[in-house]
Amino acid sequence: MSSCPFCGKNFDGDPAVCPHCGQVIHPNTAEGAGGQMAPPPPPAGSSHDVPQVSGPGEKNSRITVPFEDPNAGFFNGMFETIKLSLFQPSSFFNTYRFEGSIGRPMVFALIVGWFSMAVGVLWSLIFNASIMSVISRYVPNAEQASMNRFGSQFMFSSIGSMVSLVLAPIIIILALFIMAGLYHLFLMMVNGAKRGFETTFNVVCYSTSAKLFMIIPFCGGTVAWIYSLVISIIGISGAHETDGWKGAFAVLMPFVLCCCLTLLFIMFFGAAIAGLAAQH
16 A cells, blocks of 8 residues: 555555545656546545645645644644644644634634643642642741731632633634734735735644643743744744745744833833932
């Protein structure tokens, strides 16, 4: 049994044309068989048909993301997509198609983002509970009032964390559109947007797989944030088929501007405080 190098599906024998995706496997054999040999159409309902996606100056074959493939199954497709986007981001964003729909990628980002946030909240609760347990052993009875205040703060913090999990889907969706809009805007500034906003949005959705590093205690959030930037840069460059520096510009410039605005605000606020102090 052989497998197609384009769609990866198995078939019997060694045909010149793949019976699943229609790609020519042996060009010489196909030409000799009839000159104008048309590849057979893919089976109806198969999402592994390989459409021709217009690129800069040429056409590239891209296949369906596993999570968007109904034949792959929900959980199997999600696991495969997470594995590819996390550990083979360059191959993933250069091989698969990121046009056609934003619904399925958004579902992926919601599931991964909510799960990562839930794990982060769980670690926070465990850490705070451990601190309370340690302090309660060594706090004298005369200082129980302070301990009670600390316990109240812990309770309100826990309630706030639960509320954030309830509101997380709305927060995640808003963040996806805002980040995708900023990335696409800056990508257009350097003429790197070879495809539409939909492609950028899907890249942002699948880049959320990096948030799974939040399962690592203490440093997981930092690792997830840094690696999500790396995946986003690779994804923007690969999906739009543009230069790497353009992808880096699109992803990093929003954070550079945010840091500059924050610094200006601090300087303005500090100058205002200094001016009020001088008046008195």
